[in-house]
Amino acid sequence: MEIATMAQALQLHAQVLKSGCQNPNPSTEQTQQTLHSQQNLSKLFTFSALSPSGSLSYARLILNSLQTPNSYYYNTMIRAYSDLTHPAQAISLFLAMQNPPSPSTPRPDKFTFPFVLKACSKLCQIPLGEQLHGLVWKLGFGPDMHISNALIHMYSAGGVPDLAFKVFDKMLERDVVSWTSIIDGLVDNDKPVKAIALFEHMLENDVEFNEATVVSVLRACADTGALSMGRKVHDLVKEKKLISLNGKVSTTLIDMYAKCGCIDGAKEVFSETVNKDVVTWTAMIAGLAIHGQCKEATELFDKMKGLEIKPDERTLTALLSAYRNGHMVNEGLACFRTMKKKYKIRPKMQHYGCVIGMLAQAGHLENAETFMNKIPVEPDAVLWRSLIRACQIHGDVERGERLMKHFELLKLDSNDSGAYVVHRNILVSEGKWKENGKTRALTNRKKLLKASGYSRMEINGEIYEFTTGELGHLEVEEIIGKMGEIALNLSCEGYDPKRSDLSLDDEEKAFELFHHSEKLAVSFGMIKTSPGTSIRIVKNFRPCEDCHSFMKILSKIYQRDIFLRDHVRFHHFRNGECSCGNFW
Incomplete structure (x- = not known):
């Protein structure tokens, strides 16, 4: 008897109980009946414990009723x-x-x-x-x-x-589960470079990969910006024809291409995907949003709705990000106001963050502050830092200082140094060196160490990582020499270091500015790639004002496309302009 429902399970249990009456001198037929009863009991227990339509509490009752349960029942x-x-x-x-x-x-x-x-x-x-x-x-x-x-x-x-x-x-x-588990674990723990190296070792050992392996290594490629490795994995999938380009694989490929700065590759995979679910659509909308193709992202969302695919909370986050990055304030607010009523989605922190960022980027600082004060959840340190940073960019010093004082009183995250760094930048931009000194002393007293900025890039299949201020690279002399050459050429085109981003002495400022991780990376890229080749960099923080200006001018005088991805969006520098519209 196959068990499909709980009703059938109960019917089977009744048969088990009926046949379970023990005879002190059982016949062969009765012994066989008892054995059959035990088999049915095991089947009933397994169904109750493991089937979606079973009952875990019922399975536990069976376990507790057994006089001599074996390890199978416990396991x-x-x-x-x-x-x-x-x-x-x-x-x-x-x-x-x-x-x-x-x-x-x-x-x-x-x-x-x-x-x-x-x-x-x-x-x-x-x-x-x-x-x-x-x-x-x-x-x-x-x-x-x-x-x-x-x-x-x-x-x-x-x-x-x-x-x-x-x-x-x-x-x-080891089997494929062993390899996939360690690769996935390394990606989850921010060791994507090691994860990619292990996948290559896996291929060298002729270990067959599966869908889960592909998804894990593509995530690593997305984290590092390893476009050529991502393309290699894509080719392997197509070549072996063992894994369908639907579901998780196609969605992860879309995400990989988008995060590696190849939005056209993401579009191609999306168009080739036959059975697109909400996750696939969301990945494409998010990819377009981080590339600043915001109108196309909103049009894709409308197309998705036309196909009666219901958006989830991640879809709405991607859409609101598109409105934020595209400075589409009215449309974004309209979307936010209707998300609960129209889509039955209750706004969460990430949705509030998108709206605050959208208002702040557009210069509506008062509205952004009012909105943040009215949201039904306690704003986290990220939201406060985002709004304080917008005050710096828009030159609203008074509001920035007031928000910073409020942030300090709330003590949301005693280990968060980001807001203090932004606050110091505001003070320095206004020449308030005394106040800046007090803020710097406070961060030192609290031992708030700013996390190191790092940049990753892939060149000829190799992944390189650069850390701000770290000069241990094997080719550091060539990198610094190239950076000096670039800086000299940029100065002829009007480049003037934006030292307001740092609260240091002049000598320290010069050192820090020219040793930011993205500058080290782009200089290395200029050495290792041919003229006219695009340079792709992945960074863990937003670029400072000086680095943003540096990349813009460099893209113009050297005629290089530079794709710089921070933790929010892509900056595509081309011919002296940036896709972010100078709000980063």
């Missing part, structure tokens, strides 16, 4: 708890196996650990996971591939990629 129950939203109960049941309340309770076996490690991963219980790791080796299960795969996932999800890699490195046998 299945732990798996069910860890798969759903009950990871703590999975661990509790495991502890009952480890410290059995009765002699009939089975001890953990090699099939138990992958499920309980998954529960640790969901609960971010890395210390417990490490104890389990030790127990695995104590019980002799260390070489087991499935347990190792679960350990890789747990350590990666817990933000300990080095331990995950140690597990991977010691594995005697």
Whole structure:
């Protein structure tokens, strides 16, 4: 009897109970009936625990009613708890196996650990996971591939990629899950360069990849701007014809091409995708938005609606980003006002952030401040920093200082140095050196260290990373020499370093400005690529005013297209202009 519904499960349970009456001297026929009853009970338990239409509580009742349950029942129950939203109960049941309340309770076996490690991963219980790791080796299960795969996932999800890699490195046998788990974990922990290197090693070892592997490595390509590697993966998918270009793969390809500065590649994949779901449409709308093709993004959203594809909260975030980047204030406000009524989507922090950014970019600072004060959630540090920065760009010093004081009183994020850096820039731009000194002393007192800015770029298949102020690169002398040459040529075209972005002495200013990561990267790109070749850079922060001006003039006098992606949008510098409209 196949079980499809809970009603059938209950019917089967009745049969089990009926046939379960025990005879002290059972005949062969009765023994067979009992065996058949036990098989049905196992089938009933498995259905209740693992089927979407089953009942987890009912499965637990069956487990509790068994006099001598074997490890299969416990393992299945732990798996069910860890798969759903009950990871703590999975661990509790495991502890009952480890410290059995009765002699009939089975001890953990090699099939138990992958499920309980998954529960640790969901609960971010890395210390417990490490104890389990030790127990695995104590019980002799260390070489087991499935347990190792679960350990890789747990350590990666817990933000300990080095331990995950140690597990991977010691594995005697690996499958596609092993490779995909470590690649995905490295990407999640901001180690995309290492993830790409591992994928190439995977190919060298002739390990067959699957859809999940492709999605993971394309995410790494998007993070690093590794366009040529992303194209290679795309070609591999098309060549082997093992993976459909629908669903997750096509969506991730769209995202990769967009984030690597090749919006035409994203459009091509989108047009070739047959069954587009809301995630695919959202990826394309978001890609157009970050490239400043905002009108096309809104037109695509209208086309999506025409096909009766219902947008989700991510779609609305992408659309509002398009309105923000396109300075389409009225349209953006109209969209925001109707999203709850029309699309049944309650605005979240990211939606409020888009509206505040949209108003601030357009210079409507008072409206942006009023809007932020009225939203039903507590604005986070990012929103405050965004509005304070807009005050700097639009020269509204008084409002910027007032917002900064309010931000300090709220103490939203005592470790956030970004708002203080912006505030210092405002003070310096107004020549308020004394006040700036006080703010700088405050950040020093609080030990608020600004996170290092870094820039990544791919040249001839190699990925390079540059950190602001870091001069350990093997070709640093050539890079600095090239930068000096570029700066001299730019000065003839009117380049004047915008030192208001820094609150340092003149000598320190000059050093800092010419050692920003994007300047190091573009100088390296000028050395390593032919004249006229486009240069693509991925940066973790927004470029400062000086770097933005530097890139604009460089694109004009050297006739280079420069694609610089920050954490908000793309800046396409061409012939002295930027696609962002000079609001970055």
